[in-house]
Amino acid sequence: MKIVAVCGMGIGTSVLLKMNAEKALRAMGVDADVEAADIGTARGAARTADVVLTSDELAPEIGEVPAKVIVIKNFTDVNEITEALQSSIA
């Protein structure tokens, strides 16, 4: 499974999201690659991904992609990320 964490610049918030998504996936026992991407490269990355994690503000900029786009409100809340991933990949 491939997951892309998207933010505007690809170095800050998406990295935070990637780290916490990896924590969530480890706890769930799911084997997945999580990649951080900026909004400019996200559309390309999302084409080969299964899941895209991003914020409410950026979700519309990603547009139509085959991947499932999940909006995360609190990037530091591993529980929220776990629940969001569980409902989408189960």
Add this chain to the structure above:
Amino acid sequence: MSLADQLPEGTIATKAVAKDWREAIRLAGDGLVAGGVATEQYTTEMIEAVEKHGPYIVVAPGFALAHSRPSPAVLGTGISWVGLAEPVAFGSAANDPVTLVVGLAAQDHDSHLAVMSSLAGVLADENVLRELIAAETPEQVRARLAELETE
């Protein structure tokens, strides 16, 4: 890596006063300049990032991670810390208002990963975060962060 070590003299502001989100980001930018990791131009770039993409940098309740991308305005990799006396609105539907702004400058996509990992650890604990935001002085912030590393 200790987050306290990443916040040298001049990079922490406590009980800071900002009238809006631009001022709050500017204070975070001042901290990055004081830490020698960015020029004032980077502060402008951080503000432009929000103007362009919206307040997505407000990634947790009350917390904004101010940053832009690697650019000539970035001199090194580092962070700054701004605890606000009064929260300010960034326009984030999910996480307004903001009381803590951490500024981030990174020269590339990898050099800041250790510091981001430490930061994620601190942000995960709401009680710790509340204590850190309530700190009266930079020394208190640094001392609490140093304590966390040894816990």
